Amino acid sequence: MSTPLIDLVNVSKAFDKNLVLDELNLSIKENEFMTLLGPSGCGKTTTLRIIGGFEKPDTGTVFFDGKDITEISPNKRSLNTVFQKYALFSHMNIEENIAFGLKIKGKSKAYIKDKVRYALKLVNLDGFEKRSVASLSGGQQQRIAIARAIVNEPKVLLLDEPLGALDLKLRQDMQYELIRLKNELGITFVYVTHDQEEALTMSDTVVVMNQGYIQQMGSPEDIYNEPENAFVADFIGDSNIIDSLMIEDKLVEILGTRFSCVDTGFGRNRPVDVVIRPEDIELWEPGKGTMEGTVSHLIFKGVHYEMEVMAGGYEWLVHSTNCYPVGTKVSIHVDPFNIQIMKKPESEDEEAVGVDE
Ligand SMILES: Nc1ncnc2c1ncn2[C@@H]1O[C@H](COP(=O)(O)OP(=O)(O)OP(=O)(O)O)[C@@H](O)[C@H]1O
Numbered sequence: 001m002s003t004p005l006i007d008l009v010n011v012s013k014a015f016d017k018n019l020v021l022d023e024l025n026l027s028i029k030e031n032e033f034m035t036l037l038g039p040s041g042c043g044k045t046t047t048l049r050i051i052g053g054f055e056k057p058d059t060g061t062v063f064f065d066g067k068d069i070t071e072i073s074p075n076k077r078s079l080n081t082v083f084q085k086y087a088l089f090s091h092m093n094i095e096e097n098i099a100f101g102l103k104i105k106g107k108s109k110a111y112i113k114d115k116v117r118y119a120l121k122l123v124n125l126d127g128f129e130k131r132s133v134a135s136l137s138g139g140q141q142q143r144i145a146i147a148r149a150i151v152n153e154p155k156v157l158l159l160d161e162p163l164g165a166l167d168l169k170l171r172q173d174m175q176y177e178l179i180r181l182k183n184e185l186g187i188t189f190v191y192v193t194h195d196q197e198e199a200l201t202m203s204d205t206v207v208v209m210n211q212g213y214i215q216q217m218g219s220p221e222d223i224y225n226e227p228e229n230a231f232v233a234d235f236i237g238d239s240n241i242i243d244s245l246m247i248e249d250k251l252v253e254i255l256g257t258r259f260s261c262v263d264t265g266f267g268r269n270r271p272v273d274v275v276i277r278p279e280d281i282e283l284w285e286p287g288k289g290t291m292e293g294t295v296s297h298l299i300f301k302g303v304h305y306e307m308e309v310m311a312g313g314y315e316w317l318v319h320s321t322n323c324y325p326v327g328t329k330v331s332i333h334v335d336p337f338n339i340q341i342m343k344k345p346e347s348e349d350e351e352a353v354g355v356d357e
Pocket of ligand 1: 016020038039040042046047194
């Protein structure tokens with residue numbers, strides 16, 4: 001196996017006795033688009049700041065290209081960071097903003113001019129050299145912040161919620177731009193967000209964090225289709241997460257012979273979480289599915305309808321392109337292959353119970 005470009009080994013960090021990262025291990029490959037995803041306060045930014053050198057771990061080691069850089073200052077690391085707040089210098093024009101780092105490094109005027117033009121082209125703002133910061137929109141300012149970072153030709157770009165301040169449409173446009181940019185530059189991106197859709201759209205690898213621990217790490221498809229625990233299932237997309245004991249008899253019916261643990265009393269001896277995505281629930285005519293129910297809520301979401309169906313003592317979240325008005329009698333059907341069964345966590349390193357062949 002090749003050496004990872006960045007390697008965090010047993011990294012712990014506490015602020016005022018509040019343990020934020022607990023023996024975190026994380027390897028980032030060269031040219032990878034890795035996203036740290038998790039709820040507010042889970043330790044994403046702290047991890048990024050430790051990689052960038054803005055924060056020192058209490059214990060543990062940070063390796064870059066196999067070398068220990070734990071004690072190396074941020075400006076001596078081959079990394080650049082883009083923050084949510086663009087932090088552009090308002091008294092400088094765009095060219096001066098982008099050139100700032102290169103001037104400090106003592107690069108020649110011709111070199112700087114060339115690099116600034118190249119960086120502006122990459123972020124689709126050719127010819128913006130003489131514009132003032134105040135004349136740019138939020139999205140344009142963020143692109144300048146990115147240009148200012150990439151002009152230094154870092155091996156790694158660290159991005160801390162860079163699109164967080166933009167409106168939805170602009171954010172989506174910028175997501176595609178960032179993917180294009182990363183592919184053109186051929187460098188490593190480490191991206192922090194609490195927006196699961198953003199993480200799934202952009203990343204090669206998503207790291208789902210909670211309370212300083214990595215809950216799951218994998219491709220967007222793995223994280224979405226094979227969540228390892230109820231936290232991940234709940235955080236990534238909408239889910240029905242049901243305690244097996246609530247629907248024990250129905251569970252056997254739905255799963256049939258596929259999940260023999262239930263038949264052998266696994267559900268009774270050791271409760272499990274049953275996770276079903278709302279788009280995997282089909283609504284059939286009454287009497288034809290597994291559980292009879294009634295539509296209790298209906299919202300139009302643009303591409304689909306979101307419904308809640310009261311059935312078997314549980315309110316099921318269902319997505320469908322068909323509209324079933326409130327009060328409609330329906331029968332729920334779920335393909336057993338779309339059901340995830342997970343042990344309830346006993347400790348941090350609990351695993352999913354595999355029901356896949
Ligand atoms: N410099 C600091 N001093 C004290 N506490 C801090 C400091 N930096 C972070 N923390 C605390 O550490 C915890 C993790 O913060 P961190 O910023 O890493 O989380 P996050 O996952 O990035 O959250 P958010 O999405 O809200 O930025 C939080 O409880 C935060 O208050």
